[in-house]
Amino acid sequence: MTTSSMHRPANIEELQDFVRASQNIRVCGAGTKPSLSSGAIVSTSGMSGILEYEPSEYTFTALAGTPLSEIRDALAENGQLFPFDPPLVEAGATLGGTTASGLSGPGRFRYGGIRDFILGVKMVTGEGRAVFGGGKVVKNAAGFDIPKLVTGSLGRLGVLVELTFKVFPIPETWTTIRADFRGLDTGNLAMIRLAMAQEELQCLDLEPSGRLWLRLGGLSAAVDGRVDRVRKLLQQVDAGVNVEVLSGTDDVHVWDDAREFRWVPENYQLIKLPVSSAQVVTAEQLLTEAGFESARRYSVGGNVLWLAIPESVGSDEVDRLCQQLGRPALALTGSWSDPQRGPRQGQAFAERLLTVFDPDSRFETAATA
Amino acid sequence: MSAEPDSASAQNITAFFAELSRIYSADRILTNNAQLAPYESDGLTCFRARPCGVVLPETQQEVIDTVRLCHRFEMPFIARGSGTSLSGGAVPIENGLVIAMNRMNKILDYDAEQLTAVVEPGVINLKVSQHVAGDRLYYAPDPSSGPVCTIGGNVAFNSGGAHCLKYGMTSNHVLGIKAVLPDGEIVNLGGDSLESVGQDLTGMFIGSEGLFGVALEVTLRLLPKPEKYYTLQAAYDSLEKAGNAVAMVVASGLLPGAMEIMDRLSMDAADAAIGAGYPQDAAAVLIVELEGTTDEVEAEMPLLHSVIEESGAYIVEAAKDDAHRTKIWTGRKSAFSAVGRLSPDFIVQDGVVPRTRLAEALAEIERLSGEYGIRVANVFHAGDGNLHPLVMFDGREEGALHKAEELSGEIIRLCIRLGGSITGEHGVGLEKRMYLGEMYGEDDIEFMHRLQHAVDPQKLANRGKKLPAATAPALLTRGAHPLEKQGVIFRD
Numbered sequence: 001m002t003t004s005s006m007h008r009p010a011n012i013e014e015l016q017d018f019v020r021a022s023q024n025i026r027v028c029g030a031g032t033k034p035s036l037s038s039g040a041i042v043s044t045s046g047m048s049g050i051l052e053y054e055p056s057e058y059t060f061t062a063l064a065g066t067p068l069s070e071i072r073d074a075l076a077e078n079g080q081l082f083p084f085d086p087p088l089v090e091a092g093a094t095l096g097g098t099t100a101s102g103l104s105g106p107g108r109f110r111y112g113g114i115r116d117f118i119l120g121v122k123m124v125t126g127e128g129r130a131v132f133g134g135g136k137v138v139k140n141a142a143g144f145d146i147p148k149l150v151t152g153s154l155g156r157l158g159v160l161v162e163l164t165f166k167v168f169p170i171p172e173t174w175t176t177i178r179a180d181f182r183g184l185d186t187g188n189l190a191m192i193r194l195a196m197a198q199e200e201l202q203c204l205d206l207e208p209s210g211r212l213w214l215r216l217g218g219l220s221a222a223v224d225g226r227v228d229r230v231r232k233l234l235q236q237v238d239a240g241v242n243v244e245v246l247s248g249t250d251d252v253h254v255w256d257d258a259r260e261f262r263w264v265p266e267n268y269q270l271i272k273l274p275v276s277s278a279q280v281v282t283a284e285q286l287l288t289e290a291g292f293e294s295a296r297r298y299s300v301g302g303n304v305l306w307l308a309i310p311e312s313v314g315s316d317e318v319d320r321l322c323q324q325l326g327r328p329a330l331a332l333t334g335s336w337s338d339p340q341r342g343p344r345q346g347q348a349f350a351e352r353l354l355t356v357f358d359p360d361s362r363f364e365t366a367a368t369a
Numbered sequence: 370m371s372a373e374p375d376s377a378s379a380q381n382i383t384a385f386f387a388e389l390s391r392i393y394s395a396d397r398i399l400t401n402n403a404q405l406a407p408y409e410s411d412g413l414t415c416f417r418a419r420p421c422g423v424v425l426p427e428t429q430q431e432v433i434d435t436v437r438l439c440h441r442f443e444m445p446f447i448a449r450g451s452g453t454s455l456s457g458g459a460v461p462i463e464n465g466l467v468i469a470m471n472r473m474n475k476i477l478d479y480d481a482e483q484l485t486a487v488v489e490p491g492v493i494n495l496k497v498s499q500h501v502a503g504d505r506l507y508y509a510p511d512p513s514s515g516p517v518c519t520i521g522g523n524v525a526f527n528s529g530g531a532h533c534l535k536y537g538m539t540s541n542h543v544l545g546i547k548a549v550l551p552d553g554e555i556v557n558l559g560g561d562s563l564e565s566v567g568q569d570l571t572g573m574f575i576g577s578e579g580l581f582g583v584a585l586e587v588t589l590r591l592l593p594k595p596e597k598y599y600t601l602q603a604a605y606d607s608l609e610k611a612g613n614a615v616a617m618v619v620a621s622g623l624l625p626g627a628m629e630i631m632d633r634l635s636m637d638a639a640d641a642a643i644g645a646g647y648p649q650d651a652a653a654v655l656i657v658e659l660e661g662t663t664d665e666v667e668a669e670m671p672l673l674h675s676v677i678e679e680s681g682a683y684i685v686e687a688a689k690d691d692a693h694r695t696k697i698w699t700g701r702k703s704a705f706s707a708v709g710r711l712s713p714d715f716i717v718q719d720g721v722v723p724r725t726r727l728a729e730a731l732a733e734i735e736r737l738s739g740e741y742g743i744r745v746a747n748v749f750h751a752g753d754g755n756l757h758p759l760v761m762f763d764g765r766e767e768g769a770l771h772k773a774e775e776l777s778g779e780i781i782r783l784c785i786r787l788g789g790s791i792t793g794e795h796g797v798g799l800e801k802r803m804y805l806g807e808m809y810g811e812d813d814i815e816f817m818h819r820l821q822h823a824v825d826p827q828k829l830a831n832r833g834k835k836l837p838a839a840t841a842p843a844l845l846t847r848g849a850h851p852l853e854k855q856g857v858i859f860r861d
C-alpha cells in the first residue's frame with residue numbers, strides 16, 4: 001500500500017465524487033489482508049465510528065472504516081460480542097474490510113459466520129450511487145438481501161460505507177479443552193463426533209498433529225459438568241487421549257492466537273480454503289504429496305482450512321490443491337495475480353448482478369503479481 | 370387482466386402447450402378449470418388469478434426444460450410449493466404457467482457427519498427434521514406451517530419461525546442452491562461447507578421470492594438437536610408487562626431459543642380451536658424457551674425464573690415433560706389458523722419493530738383497532754420484534770376487506786415509522802409491494818428493479834411480486850388501493 005496517492009474520503013458524498021471521477025478503483029480498510037488490499041487507491045479510514053448501538057436490540061451500526069477493536073470494546077462494555085468472532089482484530093482490521101473479505105473466526109462454529117449476522121449495508125456502487133440494502137432490525141425479509149451479497153465481495157461490487165450487524169451476549173465464562181490425539185485420523189474422528197454431539201461448543205479446531213481445541217461458553221455453574229461430558233466423548237474416541245483444561249487468560253490466549261493467526265510462520269502466505277471435515281485427511285495427504293512446507297489449522301469443525309505456505313510456493317501449486325479438493329481459496333497475504341483461486345461457482349448469476357453494481361467496471365479486486 | 374397486452378398470443382399458446390406435452394405426460398399438465406382452481410390463490414385468499422396451466426414436474430430436467438420453453442415463448446411462470454404464502458407470493462400470474470414443485474420431494478443426500486442434507490425443493494419443511502431425527506439432528510427453521518410448506522417456498526421467502534432469535538432464518542441454514550435462472554441457465558451457488566469464498570450468491574438468491582428463477586436442489590445445514598428444552602409460559606395482566614419481560618430477559622444476558630407472546634384474542638382463538646386452556650383472565654402470555662445441554666439449561670433456569678417473577682407474571686407454568694412442551698407450542702402454533710374460529714376472514718401482518726419499541730407498537734395497534742372498529746389479535750415473535758397482527762373481517766360484508774386492508778396498511782406504516790421492517794418472514798408478495806417504497810428510498814427501489822432486470826430482462830419469473838410496479842412511482846401507490854379493483858392482480 002502506498003499512502004501518498006491514497007484517497008481518504010471523510011463522508012459518503014466525498015466517496016461518491018471520488019468514485020464517479022475514478023477508474024481501476026481498489027478499496028482498502030486497514031490493510032491487514034495485504035493480498036486483498038494491495039494497490040488500493042481509496043481507504044475507508046476517514047469514515048470511522050459507531051453510529052448506533054442499542055444493546056437491548058442486539059444490533060449496532062458502524063461506519064466501514066471502524067476498527068473492529070473499537071466495536072468489540074463497546075460491545076464488551078455492555079456484555080456483548082461479535083458472534084462470528086472476526087479475525088485480525090488486534091492487527092487492526094476494520095468492519096468494512098472484514099465484511100468485504102467475508103471472514104469469520106473460530107467462534108463462528110457456535111452460531112454462524114459474518115454472513116449470518118450482517119443485517120444492513122449502505123454502499124457506493126460503481127455509478128457513484130449510494131444504495132441501502134437490508135434493514136436495521138434483527139429480522140427483515142423485505143427487498144433483496146444485498147447485505148449478504150456484499151459479504152465476501154472483495155470490493156468488486158462497490159465501497160461499503162455503513163454496516164448493521166446483529167450481536168449476542170457474552171457467555172459468563174469461557175473454558176478451553178485441549179485434547180492431544182495420537183494422530184490426525186483420530187483427531188479428525190473426534191472432531192466429527194464432537195460436531196455432531198449436543199455439547200454446543202463455541203469453537204472446534206484441529207491441528208494436523210491430531211491436537212483438537214474445543215471451547216465452551218456459558219454459565220460458570222454448568223462448566224464442570226460440561227467439561228466432564230466432553231472429556232468422556234473424547235475418551236470414547238481414544239481412551240488414551242491427553243486432555244488439558246484451560247481457563248482464564250490461558251483460555252483467552254489460545255483463541256486470540258488463533259484469531260490473529262499467530263501460528264503462521266514469518267514470511268508465509270496465508271490462504272483460506274473452505275473444506276469439510278470429510279476432506280481433512282485427504283487434504284493432508286495431498287499436501288504431503290505436493291512436497292512443499294506448510295503450516296495448517298482446520299477450524300470451524302473442519303469447515304475451513306487455514307493454510308500457510310512459504311512465499312516460494314507458486315500459485316499453480318495452490319490452484320492444483322483447489323482443483324483436487326474441488327474448492328475455491330482466498331489468499332490473505334502474499335503476491336497473487338488474483339487472490340481468489342480455484343473454481344468459481346454461480347458466475348452467470350454473479351455477472352448479471354455485477355452489471356448493476358458496477359456497469360462501467362470501475363472497481364477491481366486486488367492483484368499483486 | 371394485465372395492463373399489458375397478453376405476452377403470448379392465442380396461436381402461441383397452442384404451440385406452447387404442444388411443446389409442453391413433449392416434456393410431460395398428459396396427466397401432468399393441468400388446464401381445465403376444476404384442476405386449476407386450487408392453484409388460483411395462496412394462504413392470503415383475497416388475491417386470485419387464473420393461470421393458463423399447471424405442470425407437475427418430477428425431475429430437475431423437466432423443470433429446466435419448462436423454464437427454457439417459457440423463455441422461448443416469453444411465457445411468464447411461477448414456481449409453487451404448497452401455496453401457504455401469506456403475502457400473495459404464490460398467486461399465479463394471470464395466464465402464466467404454474468410449475469408445481471410438490472412432486473420434487475426427494476431427499477437426495479444426507480450426511481450426518483457433515484451435518485448436511487441435499488433436498489429437492491418440494492420437500493416438506495418438517496420432513497427434513499423427521500428424516501434426520503434418528504441421529505439427533507434437526508433442521509432449525511420452524512415455520513408454524515412446517516408440516517405443509519416446502520423448502521423451496523422457505524428459500525423464496527427466507528422463512529422463519531419461533532426459533533429465529535438464536536439461530537436465524539432460512540438463509541442461515543442453507544449452504545448451497547442449484548437453480549435455473551429465468552432464461553434457463555443453470556447455476557450452482559454456494560456449496561456444502563459452512564465457509565465460502567467470494568460474494569454470497571446463495572444469500573442473495575434466498576428471499577428473492579422467485580424473481581431470480583427456480584431452485585432445483587438445496588443444501589441444508591443441520592444442527593444437533595438441543596439435549597434439553599425448558600419451556601416456560603407466563604401469564605400477565607397487561608400486554609405491556611409481557612413486552613417488558615422480553616426486554617428484561619435480554620438484559621439478563623440469557624439467550625433463549627424462543628420468546629413468543631400471545632394476547633387475549635389469540636388465546637381465545639387457540640382455546641376455541643384446540644382447547645389450549647390458557648388462564649381465563651390473562652391479558653397476555655409469554656412463552657420463553659431455553660435450550661441446550663442439560664447442565665447449561667439447568668443452570669439458566671433459576672436465572673430465568675427470577676427475571677420472570679420480577680417482570681410481574683402472576684402465573685408461571687413450566688413444561689413438566691415433552692408432552693407438556695408440545696401442548697404449549699401447539700397452542701402457539703395453532704394461533705393463525707385458530708383465528709378462523711373467531712372470524713370468517715383475517716389478514717396476517719408481519720411487520721418488525723425494534724424490540725425496545727414493542728410496547729409502543731402494541732399500544733398503537735390497539736388504538737388503531739378501536740378507531741377502525743376491527744378486532745386485531747396479536748401473536749408474535751417477541752424476541753425478534755416480529756409482530757403478527759391478525760386483522761379480522763368478514764369478507765361478505767360490503768367494504769370490510771377494504772377496511773381491513775387499510776388498517777393493515779396503517780400497521781405496516783407504524784413499523785416503518787418505528788424503524789423496523791414491513792415484513793420479517795412472510796415476504797412482500799403481492800400484498801406489501803406498495804409499502805416497500807416507504808421503507809426504502811426511491812433510488813433503492815430503482816436499484817432493486819435493475820437487479821431484477823439484469824437477471825430476468827423479460828420479467829418471466831414470478832412477475833409482479835415483491836417489487837412495486839415499475840411503471841408507477843412508488844409514492845403514487847399510496848393512494849388508491851389495488852383491491853378496489855378486485856381481481857386486478859398487478860400492473861407491471
Ligand SMILES: Cc1cc2nc3c(=O)[nH]c(=O)nc-3n(C[C@H](O)[C@H](O)[C@H](O)COP(=O)(O)OP(=O)(O)OC[C@H]3O[C@@H](n4cnc5c(N)ncnc54)[C@H](O)[C@@H]3O)c2cc1C
Pocket residue numbers: 411412447448449450451452453454455458459470490491511512513514517518519520521522523524525526527528529530531578579582583584585705706794795831834
Ligand atoms: C398457518 C400458517 C402458518 C405460517 N407460519 C409461518 C411462520 O411461522 N413463519 C414463516 O416464515 N412463514 C409462515 N407461513 C407462511 C408460509 O408458510 C411460508 O412463506 C412458506 O415458506 C411458504 O412455503 P410454500 O411451500 O407454501 O410456498 P408457496 O406459498 O407455494 O410459495 C411461496 C413463494 O415461493 C416461491 N417458490 C416456491 N418454490 C420455489 C422454488 N423451488 N424456487 C423458487 N421459488 C419457489 C413461490 O413462487 C412463491 O413466491 C405460514 C403460513 C400459514 C398458512
